[in-house]
Amino acid sequence: xxxxxxxxxxxxxxxxxxxxxxxxxxxxxxxxxxxxxxxxxxxxxxxxxxxxxxxxxxxxxxxxxxxxxxxxxxxxxxxxxxxxxxxxxxxxxxxxxxxxxxxxxxxxxxxxx
Amino acid sequence: xxxxxxxxxxxxxxxxxxxxxxxxxxxxxxxxxxxxxxxxxxxxxxxxxxxxxxxxxxxxxxxxxxxxxxxxxxxxxxxxxxxxxxxxxxxxxxxxxxxxxxxxxxxxxxxxxx
Numbered sequence: 001x002x003x004x005x006x007x008x009x010x011x012x013x014x015x016x017x018x019x020x021x022x023x024x025x026x027x028x029x030x031x032x033x034x035x036x037x038x039x040x041x042x043x044x045x046x047x048x049x050x051x052x053x054x055x056x057x058x059x060x061x062x063x064x065x066x067x068x069x070x071x072x073x074x075x076x077x078x079x080x081x082x083x084x085x086x087x088x089x090x091x092x093x094x095x096x097x098x099x100x101x102x103x104x105x106x107x108x109x110x111x112x113x
Numbered sequence: 114x115x116x117x118x119x120x121x122x123x124x125x126x127x128x129x130x131x132x133x134x135x136x137x138x139x140x141x142x143x144x145x146x147x148x149x150x151x152x153x154x155x156x157x158x159x160x161x162x163x164x165x166x167x168x169x170x171x172x173x174x175x176x177x178x179x180x181x182x183x184x185x186x187x188x189x190x191x192x193x194x195x196x197x198x199x200x201x202x203x204x205x206x207x208x209x210x211x212x213x214x215x216x217x218x219x220x221x222x223x224x225x226x227x
Contacts, residue, residue: 100205
């Protein structure tokens, strides 16, 4: 069975500082990993995905994520946080690449001016 | 393209009532799914479909029915609503023509069961 863990319910960071939102996964076979963001009272928006290749994946709004196979992690990063980045972030995995996503519980990011 | 649309945006039901949450997509995606979002629990898969006439259960299917008669529509039916079904419901669709495609989500339906 596949699963995703987001160990932090809440992450607080000052505007302009780098941010990291953590994600670890468990899946048999190759992992296909995704990050989504949810703003208040909105649906989920796709940020980026890892399929294969470079371990550093670049996505929307200046976000990137680092895939680490040995640590089974896929942490979301941004070099300089903005107040507008404050939202709920979800990590997700698809076992075969076209199956429904399995989501983590989400991490609420708060960027403080 | 409108993408994935959901109606209604909000709904209040009494215990035992039935209703259908509507989901439609105009991207000609083969795959569609329904999730529910509860605080502290992330999104959990209810049902999904890999094409017209084909559906399967997800993690939390009890109390919900689905059917897929067209590529565009994937309604979710609550036959007898219970307070435990109070949640925010999201529909998603994605293309099966290429692997590893991102899934597109609708804006959600916020359901309260009294």
